[in-house]
C-alpha cells in the first residue's frame with residue numbers, strides 16, 4: 001500500500017474521533033452561543049492584556065459552559081476534570097484561530113497598513129526581536145521594505161516621517177503607551193517615565209524641572225569636573241595599554257550619576273572595577289524591561305514568579321535612596337529636588353515615589369550617557385580628519401595644559417557641538433523610539449495624511465528617521481559633523497560635491513524625544529558630553545586598537561542602546577598645541 005494510503009488508513013479513526021470531538025464541542029458551544037461570542041467579541045473589540053480579563057476569557061468561559069457541554073454523549077466516558085481540560089484546549093485553539101484570522105483580515109482597523117504577517121499576528125514577534133537586541137534594525141528594514149508607515153504589532157504602527165514627530169510626541173500629541181504598564185506594584189509608584197496619564201505626568205514632572213533648572217545644573221558642575229578628573233587619572237595610569245573606552249565611559253557615567261543623584265559616587269573610577277555590579281544590575285533591569293514592555297500583561301506573571309530583573313533594579317534604587325536619607329550632610333543633588341528638601345510643595349512626596357524617581361534618574365542618566373560617549377569615541381576614532389579638527393578647536397579654546405573647566409566655553413564651541421549632534425543623530429541612545437497611544441474613546445488621530453484609529457500604539461523610530469535621506473543629506477549613514485556647521489564653514493569629503501542637494505531637517509533629530517515627555521536631563525547630558533570629550537581629547541591622543549570597524553554591528557537595543565567594547569590606546573600629549 002502506498003505510504004499516504006497507509007497513513008490515511010491508520011490516522012482515519014483518530015482523525016474521525018478528533019473531528020467528532022471538535023464538532024461536538026462546537027455544537028455544544030452553540031448551546032451557549034452568548035458566552036462563546038462574548039470572549040471572541042471582547043478579544044476582537046478590545047484585545048485586552050490585563051491578566052484578570054485574559055484569564056477570565058481563556059479559562060473562565062470554558063469552565064462556565066462545562067456544565068452544559070458535559071451533558072453531550074461524547075463526554076460520557078470523561079470525568080469532569082477531563083471535560084474541562086478538553087474544553088479549555090479547544091476553546092483556546094478556536095479563540096487563537098479567530099483572533100489570528102481577525103488580525104490578518106481586512107476587517108481589522110489597521111488592515112490598510114502594510115507589515116509582516118508575523119508582526120500583525122502578535123507582539124511576541126517584536127518581543128523576540130527585542131530579546132536579541134535588534135529592534136532598531138528590524139524597524140529600519142521594515143521601513144525600507146514597506147514605506148513610512150508599518151504595522152509592527154496587531155495594534156501598533158511605526159511611522160518614519162518627520163511630519164509625525166509633533167502630532168505624536170508634541171504638546172498636542174499623544175500620551176505614553178502600554179509599554180510602561182505594570183512598572184509598579186499595586187498601590188506603589190511608577191517612575192516619572194512610566195506615568196501615562198498626561199495631567200499626572202505633568203504634575204510629577206515639576207520637581208524634575210527644578211532638579212534641572214539653571215541653578216541646579218550649576219550645582220552639578222563641581223561633581224562633573226571632579227569625576228572627569230578621576231576618569232583622566234584612571235586613564236593616565238593606563239596610557240600605552242589597550243583600554244575599553246565603552247567600559248570606562250560606563251564607569252564614569254555610574255560614578256557621576258551616583259554622585260549627583262544620591263550624593264555618593266560609587267568610586268568605580270578609583271578602584272577600576274565595578275565591585276558592587278551596579279552596571280550589571282541596571283543593564284539587566286533595562287533589558288528585562290525592554291522585552292516585557294512589548295508584552296506588558298506578562299509582567300505581573302513574571303513578578304509573581306519572581307523572575308524579573310526590573311524589580312532587582314528597583315530594590316537597588318530603594319536601598320540607595322534609604323542610604324541617601326541617612327546622609328546628614330545632604331548635598332543639593334537630584335535626590336534633594338525629587339525629595340523636595342527645599343519644601344516647595346505643600347504635601348511631602350512619599351519615599352517610595354522619591355526612590356522610584358531617583359532610580360529612574362540613575363538609569364536614564366547613566367545608560368544613555370555611556371552609550372552616547374562610546375558612540376562618540378567610535379565616530380571620532382573612525383574619522384581621523386574629524387578627530388584632528390576637534391583637537392585643534394579644543395586646543396585653541398583651552399591653550400594651557402590645565403584640564404578644561406569652563407563649561408560655558410565648551411557650549412559655544414562650534415565643531416565640538418557639531419560632533420555631538422552628529423553622534424546623537426547616528427546613534428540615538430533610544431534607538432527604537434518611545435511608544436505613544438491613541439487612547440480608546442478618543443475617536444482616533446490624524447497623523448500626517450493617515451488616520452490612526454483609537455486603541456492603536458504608535459512610535460517614531462529614531463534610528464530610522466535619523467538616517468532618512470529626506471531629512472539628512474548627503475551621506476545620511478556617515479559621520480559628517482560639518483552638516484551641522486554654517487554653509488561657509490563646511491568641509492566636503494571628496495565623495496560629495498558642494499552642488500549635491502543638502503538637507504538638514506533639525507526637527508527630525510529626536511534623540512531626546514520631543515514635547516512634554518521629552519528628556520528632562522537634556523541640558524545636563526549635553527554638558528557632560530562636551531566636558532568629557534573636551535577633557536580627554538585635550539589631555540590624550542586616543543588611537544583605535546585593532547579593527548574597530550565592526551563596533552557598530554554589535555550595538556544592542558534594549559530600549560536604551562548597549563554598546564560593545566571599543567578598544568583604544570591612549571598616550572599623554574606632550575603639550576597642548578594651542579595658538
Ligand code: HEM
Pocket residue numbers: 176192193194205208360361362364365366368369372428429430434435510511512513514516517518519520521522524525
Ligand atoms: C545622551 C543622553 C540622553 C539621551 C539620549 C536621553 C534620551 C531620552 C529620551 C529619548 C527620553 C524620552 C522618552 C519618551 O519620550 O518616553 C528621555 C526621557 C527622560 N530622560 Fe533622558 N536622555 C539622556 C540623558 C539623560 C540624563 C543625563 C538624565 C538625568 C537624570 C535623563 C533623564 C530622563 C528622564 C527622567 C526622562 C523621563 C522624562 C519624562 O517622562 O517626562 N536623561 N531621555
